[in-house]
Amino acid sequence: MPSAIRFSGVSRHYGNVKAVDGVDMDIAEGEFFAMLGPSGSGKTTSLRLIAGFEQPTAGDIHIFGHVAQGLPPYKRNVNTVFQDYALFPHLNVRDNVAYGLMVAGQAKAERYRSAERALDMVALGGYGDRKPSALSGGQRQRVALARALVNEPKALLLDEPLGALDLKLREQMQEELKSLQRSLGITFIFVTHDQGEALSMADRVAVFNEGRIVQTGTPEDIYYRPEVPFVADFVGSSNVLPPEIMRDIRGVDAYGALRPEAVRRCDAGHDAWVRNVSFLGASTRVSMQVHGVAMTMLLPRGAEIPAVGSTIQVCWQQDDLHVMSR
Amino acid sequence: MTEQSAIMDRQGGLMGRLSDALWRKPGLLIFLLILPPALWLGIIYLGSLFALLAQSFFSVDEFSGLIQYEFTLKTYRELLRPSNFDIIIRTVVMAAAVTLGAAIIGFPVAYYAARYARGKWRAIFYLGVMLPLWSSYLVKVYSWKLILAKEGILNWLFETLRLGWLLNAYLAIPVIGGNSLSVSTTGTFLVFLYVWLPFMILPIQASLERVPLSMLEASGDLGARPAQTFRHVLLPLALPGVIAGSIFTFSLTLGDYIVPQIIGSSRRFIGQAVYAYQGTAGNIPLAAAFAVVPILLMAVYLWIAKRQGAFDAL
Numbered sequence: 001m002p003s004a005i006r007f008s009g010v011s012r013h014y015g016n017v018k019a020v021d022g023v024d025m026d027i028a029e030g031e032f033f034a035m036l037g038p039s040g041s042g043k044t045t046s047l048r049l050i051a052g053f054e055q056p057t058a059g060d061i062h063i064f065g066h067v068a069q070g071l072p073p074y075k076r077n078v079n080t081v082f083q084d085y086a087l088f089p090h091l092n093v094r095d096n097v098a099y100g101l102m103v104a105g106q107a108k109a110e111r112y113r114s115a116e117r118a119l120d121m122v123a124l125g126g127y128g129d130r131k132p133s134a135l136s137g138g139q140r141q142r143v144a145l146a147r148a149l150v151n152e153p154k155a156l157l158l159d160e161p162l163g164a165l166d167l168k169l170r171e172q173m174q175e176e177l178k179s180l181q182r183s184l185g186i187t188f189i190f191v192t193h194d195q196g197e198a199l200s201m202a203d204r205v206a207v208f209n210e211g212r213i214v215q216t217g218t219p220e221d222i223y224y225r226p227e228v229p230f231v232a233d234f235v236g237s238s239n240v241l242p243p244e245i246m247r248d249i250r251g252v253d254a255y256g257a258l259r260p261e262a263v264r265r266c267d268a269g270h271d272a273w274v275r276n277v278s279f280l281g282a283s284t285r286v287s288m289q290v291h292g293v294a295m296t297m298l299l300p301r302g303a304e305i306p307a308v309g310s311t312i313q314v315c316w317q318q319d320d321l322h323v324m325s326r
Numbered sequence: 327m328t329e330q331s332a333i334m335d336r337q338g339g340l341m342g343r344l345s346d347a348l349w350r351k352p353g354l355l356i357f358l359l360i361l362p363p364a365l366w367l368g369i370i371y372l373g374s375l376f377a378l379l380a381q382s383f384f385s386v387d388e389f390s391g392l393i394q395y396e397f398t399l400k401t402y403r404e405l406l407r408p409s410n411f412d413i414i415i416r417t418v419v420m421a422a423a424v425t426l427g428a429a430i431i432g433f434p435v436a437y438y439a440a441r442y443a444r445g446k447w448r449a450i451f452y453l454g455v456m457l458p459l460w461s462s463y464l465v466k467v468y469s470w471k472l473i474l475a476k477e478g479i480l481n482w483l484f485e486t487l488r489l490g491w492l493l494n495a496y497l498a499i500p501v502i503g504g505n506s507l508s509v510s511t512t513g514t515f516l517v518f519l520y521v522w523l524p525f526m527i528l529p530i531q532a533s534l535e536r537v538p539l540s541m542l543e544a545s546g547d548l549g550a551r552p553a554q555t556f557r558h559v560l561l562p563l564a565l566p567g568v569i570a571g572s573i574f575t576f577s578l579t580l581g582d583y584i585v586p587q588i589i590g591s592s593r594r595f596i597g598q599a600v601y602a603y604q605g606t607a608g609n610i611p612l613a614a615a616f617a618v619v620p621i622l623l624m625a626v627y628l629w630i631a632k633r634q635g636a637f638d639a640l
Contacts, residue, residue, distance in 0.1 A: 053543050073546040086544035090562045090635075100548035103558065151548065 010059035021211035034198035037208030079148035087132035094128030118146035232257035262320035263297035269315035382614035421579035428526035440534035474508035514590035525574035533567025580620035
């Protein structure tokens with residue numbers, strides 16, 4: 001598939017602060033790509049580099065084959081949905097959505113027709129006369145989406161677009177965004193710190209940490225086959241086993257990752273001292289100390305719940321213990 | 327322990343009881359706090375203003391020079407006499423020019439302060455804008471007289487740069503020129519611009535601070551060139567600040583009578599007319615009628631601004 005966005009050794013340094021530090025990535029056309037990481041990991045700066053709000057201090061950015069550095073935002077055919085939506089408060093919803101077409105010089109009747117169509121697409125038909133201040137958070141989010149999409153961008157950039165919504169609305173919007181992307185077929189690049197969001201929506205995920213990409217792959221790759229302890233911990237909330245323990249139990253000199261749901265109770269296995277038990281609804285999380293390492297286990301409903309402070313036996317399938325490559 | 331131990335013993339004394347009473351009736355507290363300024367504004371300020379305005383509906387007997395306390399619009403008709411109407415037009419044009427000039431000069435300064443100045447530079451900005459307000463207004467105006475005088479530094483600068491001919495050509499233009507800058511209408515304009523500029527910069531800066539950066543980025547992202555972003559996003563969002571600043575510069579220029587008296591030509595402004603008619607001329611009705619003009623002008627100006635949606639972004 002042709003490349004939509006390509007980063008080659010891209011850095012963005014502010015003095016001594018390396019916001020983005022030597023990032024390589026290749027986002028394919030039509031892909032739903034998530035940039036995942038904790039705050040300050042460089043994911044938002046990377047998005048801003050694509051949009052043109054920031055310029056790289058080193059490296060090359062290609063957008064649909066064209067060199068992008070030095071190009072201002074208004075000369076890039078990508079559009080952004082901002083974290084705070086950034087709707088213009090002095091314009092009504094229709095004029096907000098039609099803004100991109102207005103500055104492009106399109107006639108009023110024509111751009112209002114396009115704006116109405118875009119509002120229909122996000123299920124906000126008939127809201128054109130309202131001011132953004134009269135809308136709910138979810139509605140503003142949709143207006144921001146319509147305002148970006150009405151320009152028919154080749155790639156849509158979304159900066160934590162669901163961060164300000166409550167849980168129920170967020171789950172609904174996740175599905176809507178996903179189906180919107182499928183029907184439009186354009187590249188979506190999505191920044192989030194929520195691993196669940198990234199895994200459930202994206203075709204591919206890039207995990208950021210300290211200005212660098214530590215792993216890129218499909219959600220399954222990221223979840224089941226983390227390459228570094230950071231990914232195992234941040235994305236899968238997996239148990240990370242240090243090399244010292246992996247040498248004893250597996251005979252390899254590398255980090256291991258073990259998902260909490262793969263751990264179960266058995267009669268003869270590893271000694272585990274139970275530190276805490278939390279009821280989660282569908283399952284129960286048990287925090288334990290195994291070989292001197294903190295570990296968690298998820299027990300399905302109906303399983304026998306160990307007492308806090310007791311010592312139990314735990315096992316796992318050899319295949320479930322993933323050996324990390326780095 | 328007694329039953330009342332959960333509640334502290336009452337603070338004794340008059341103050342304690344007063345505090346309790348005010349706590350129970352917050353409306354009373356507000357009333358007591360508002361009363362003195364309301365009396366001041368309502369009676370002393372607005373009252374005397376209306377007393378003055380009422381005078382404008384009286385007239386002066388042309389022979390005896392005595393005020394006739396009868397309702398008449400004769401004084402207002404007098405305002406429309408060419409010699410008086412010229413004063414009004416001259417003042418309005420000057421106030422509009424000063425306002426426009428202050429907005430054009432003030433906007434970039436305010437934008438820099440709101441967007442880029444941080445820490446030390448912010449302090450320097452506030453000091454730079456406010457410092458001129460610390461010294462006496464008269465001192466500033468007289469120092470400008472020295473700057474603009476024929477022997478002043480500005481003239482010297484033009485001569486040194488061998489541009490004296492340019493200044494002389496400019497001063498030869500009727501109406502805005504004169505013998506030297508200090509006795510020209512241009513001089514009056516420059517000094518007005520200087521003394522009222524802080525009143526334009528500060529409100530614009532306050533309104534620009536409330537414009538989030540993402541708003542400007544969104545505009546660029548949607549394809550707007552910087553000039554379009556200024557026209558369609560930044561200016562509308564900053565307009566309440568610009569209007570607030572223009573209310574200051576416009577009304578302060580309309581009412582001032584010291585600057586044009588010290589610097590400029592002998593042609594009079596509204597403030598000077600009011601000063602002259604209420605003083606030696608003893609024509610209080612005409613002075614009052616002149617005083618009504620700036621109030622009406624400001625009312626019309628605000629009404630138009632509101633109609634144009636200047637306060638929509640508030």
